[in-house]
Amino acid sequence: MLALVVFAQLFSSGLSPVELGRTPTVMISAETCVGCHATVHGEWQKSGHGQAWTDAIFQREYRERPLAWCVHCHAPLAQQLAEVRAGGGRLANEGVTCAVCHVREGKILAARRRATSPHVTVADESFGGPQFCAGCHQFNFPRFASDGKTVVGYGPVPMQNTVSQHAAGPDAETPCLSCHGRSPSRHRMPGAHDPEMLGRAFGVSVCRSGAAVVVRVENRGAGHRLPTGDVHRHLALRVWRPSTPERLWEQLWLRRFRALDGGGKEQVEDTTLAPRERRLSRIELASLGGASDEPVSTELRLVFTIDEFPLPTRPLDAPSYAVVWRDSRRFSDMDACPE
Ligand code: HEC
Ligand code: HEC
Ligand code: HEC
């Protein structure tokens, strides 16, 4: 069962770089594939995978704490790690490149082999399923060697829990790629940086109930909690009146952790939204101040990285959050909430 053996060991969950084994140098870079797979290459280049190394948010955090562990997932090939150690370069900039997912021992790995394929291909239909994605999208807080830099294994608390959340939720039978693989070649794999995906994920509405504004937020379309993925991700629901911004009402939904004595982390809070979960937030109009006919502004943000995150010397050349939803209307113009 060559296929099963090969597929089970595709990724090390970040514990080591990806070794391609006996693979001709020409198969390592995406530049080799672009000539025959232009559509795939174009989508991949714009994807989180194609930008996993050059991404400004990643680079800011990585430069502050440049661990080999990060490189194992964001530019996973052993050849990329060597390049990073030598100061970086074109191959490292390819991030999660084609060969990371598709090449081992000089062979192409795929879900199926096409009749016109020129490759020596090992095909198995588990390729691209949730367990495949888990190789990088499911892992716990790491344990470090005494140097504080070398990751030697994982503790018991999930750091990214997307695949388990999916398996435990109402969309467990819907593969990741049914939602994330809708582009022509399935390689665009949009997520939190894609406005259309955010629109599909969240259902938001405002209404009035007595003397209060009620905001309803639902995880309508994601197959896992929102947010999921990176630990810094959080949602901020904000309600205010423009003339009295100092009375802004704000609610955060996130995961919070605490460092344990002797290393490791403990999760102390998880207010992320489960699939199909609805939250109602009730804000007394009087608490917002402002004039009675002044519009009420409502905004839901998905924050990628904390602006105040202690890297003041490293300005970020990318938006630190996305506006998922924004509304501004007079209280008297809001619909009454359904009973
Ligand atoms: C000389 C042209 C050519 C080059 C170069 C090439 N491919 Fe292909 N590849 C094909 C053709 C033709 C097919 C089959 C039909 C299709 O998908 O277009 C194919 C199929 C595949 C498949 C599906 C499995 C299969 O065997 O049918 C994968 C995965 C793949 N290629 C990956 C790669 C990667 C990764 C690279 C770069 C290292 C690459 N290819 C370079 C022509 C090429
Ligand atoms: C994060 C992992 C990942 C990366 C990176 C990746 N692919 Fe894929 N690729 C997949 C998955 C998963 C599928 C199978 C999708 C499916 O089941 O239809 C696939 C399918 C393919 C296919 C076969 C499509 C078919 O006809 O069945 C080709 C060709 C291919 N990839 C080429 C590439 C090339 C070229 C690159 C780099 C430019 C690349 N892939 C990067 C995961 C990846
Ligand atoms: C080899 C590691 C690896 C594998 C395998 C992998 N990913 Fe990723 N993926 C990443 C990394 C690293 C990022 C973060 C890129 C960045 O820094 O923005 C990412 C980003 C993403 C994003 C974008 C997230 C966002 O916030 O915009 C989506 C969606 C995604 N992956 C889906 C998948 C799916 C679905 C699969 C399985 C078919 C998969 N990935 C397999 C490493 C991987």
Ligand code: HEC
């Ligand atoms: C039912 C559809 C659906 C399924 C199934 C699904 N996702 Fe998502 N996913 C979404 C939507 C919609 C978003 C955009 C919302 C967002 O990013 O906040 C998203 C966002 C993400 C993100 C961005 C992270 C973040 O915090 O915003 C990642 C990474 C991701 N998905 C990976 C996966 C993986 C891996 C699987 C399979 C184990 C999967 N998704 C299954 C719909 C789905």
Ligand code: HEC
């Ligand atoms: C086991 C694999 C793995 C390791 C190790 C890893 N990451 Fe990631 N990282 C991911 C995946 C998968 C995502 C995509 C999920 C998401 O976008 O929320 C991601 C996303 C991110 C993002 C969000 C990027 C964005 O555009 O919003 C940042 C920042 C980041 N990682 C930084 C790091 C740093 C710094 C390290 C090392 C200290 C590291 N990562 C180690 C897998 C990993």
